[in-house]
Amino acid sequence: MKAIVVKDQNAGLAGMKLVEMPEPSAAINDVLVQVYAAGITGDELSWPSTWVDRAGAERTPSIPGHELAGVVTTLGYGTTGLSVGQRVFGLQDWYRNGSLAEYVAIEARNLAPLPDDIDFNNGNAPVMPGLTAWQGLFQHGELKAGQRVLVHGAAGIVGSMAVQLAREIGAYVIGTGRAAHREIALNFGINEFVDLDGNALEDINKVDLVFDVLGGDIAKRSLPVIRKGGKFVSITGWNEEQVDGVQNIDFVVEADRSQLVEIAKRFGEGRFKTNIGKVIPFDNAIATYNSTDRVKGKIIVHVRS
Ligand SMILES: NC(=O)c1ccc[n+]([C@@H]2O[C@H](COP(=O)([O-])OP(=O)(O)OC[C@H]3O[C@@H](n4cnc5c(N)ncnc54)[C@H](OP(=O)(O)O)[C@@H]3O)[C@@H](O)[C@H]2O)c1
Numbered sequence: 001m002k003a004i005v006v007k008d009q010n011a012g013l014a015g016m017k018l019v020e021m022p023e024p025s026a027a028i029n030d031v032l033v034q035v036y037a038a039g040i041t042g043d044e045l046s047w048p049s050t051w052v053d054r055a056g057a058e059r060t061p062s063i064p065g066h067e068l069a070g071v072v073t074t075l076g077y078g079t080t081g082l083s084v085g086q087r088v089f090g091l092q093d094w095y096r097n098g099s100l101a102e103y104v105a106i107e108a109r110n111l112a113p114l115p116d117d118i119d120f121n122n123g124n125a126p127v128m129p130g131l132t133a134w135q136g137l138f139q140h141g142e143l144k145a146g147q148r149v150l151v152h153g154a155a156g157i158v159g160s161m162a163v164q165l166a167r168e169i170g171a172y173v174i175g176t177g178r179a180a181h182r183e184i185a186l187n188f189g190i191n192e193f194v195d196l197d198g199n200a201l202e203d204i205n206k207v208d209l210v211f212d213v214l215g216g217d218i219a220k221r222s223l224p225v226i227r228k229g230g231k232f233v234s235i236t237g238w239n240e241e242q243v244d245g246v247q248n249i250d251f252v253v254e255a256d257r258s259q260l261v262e263i264a265k266r267f268g269e270g271r272f273k274t275n276i277g278k279v280i281p282f283d284n285a286i287a288t289y290n291s292t293d294r295v296k297g298k299i300i301v302h303v304r305s
Helices: 009-015 120-124 127-140 157-168 179-188 216-225 257-268 282-290
Strands: 002-005 017-020 030-039 067-075 087-091 103-107 111-113 148-151 172-177 192-195 207-212 226-234 247-250 276-281 298-302
Touching (some): 030 120, 067 127, 087 120, 120 298, 127 157, 127 226, 148 157, 157 172, 172 179, 207 216
Parallel strands (some): 148 207, 207 226, 226 247, 276 298
Antiparallel strands (some): 002 017, 030 103, 030 298
């Protein structure tokens, strides 16, 4: 099969190579999926799981890209819940070879059925942002109707998903970003916009939850905006700053079939909007990822038609 691999951690995206390699086989509880659409998650090449296995042993060459939509071609021994020929979408385990390939072997539980009315590109798009936003807001942030949430990077891939989910449950959503993001964030449903270059973050009324996708100084400055008993949830690393009475949480997104089903329902019913920046053919993926032109929104790699 054709696959994109990385071998050299220092080379980052520039180290990607398109190669021929054997198809993987489906292990116990796995399925083999023929990949139609794939995607990379922001910083995954900087995560240890791209380079070593769970025991810390080197596992390169590894195939990046953990988001996928495709069709099940083989069931592994003892696999239940999915069938051959079924359209699926989901998130590959961070320590296994990923979806920038014609085939991927993946645990069935990491996948959910992809409804017929969602094409593969649109099915792939919400995998990482949908799961990340769902887990950040509801599992870790315990956001409830009527609460106030500050979503950083509200026009971005994860942020725009968080805005839609938070509004849907009846939270008041303050979105942040650059001045140019105001309209985009409003279109995703925010109640209020804070331009991080112009407005003072410190001036907003207290919130119950901050969902952070930016980290650094913005993460530190966000803590005083949270009420006592509230939470700071991050996906970019541990917030070194601490404030009494505010819980700091940093997490990495996990696959979850029931959450994927819920997310797909919202897109299938046309209630949610994807944040796709560009759809590219598989053969152009390396060039696009290495281009100096910044793509706003999710890059979807169209692996097969
Ligand atoms: N832990 C996890 O499980 C997990 C899961 C998914 C993603 N992530 C990480 O989360 C981060 C966000 O991912 P994403 O895919 O949502 O990225 P993204 O689409 O680039 O979203 C970030 C948004 O914030 C804006 N922004 C960046 N810096 C800003 C600043 N200083 N002031 C105002 N706005 C700013 C960006 O604008 P510009 O485009 O103009 O810069 C963009 O609109 C990445 O670092 C990614 O690796 C972690």
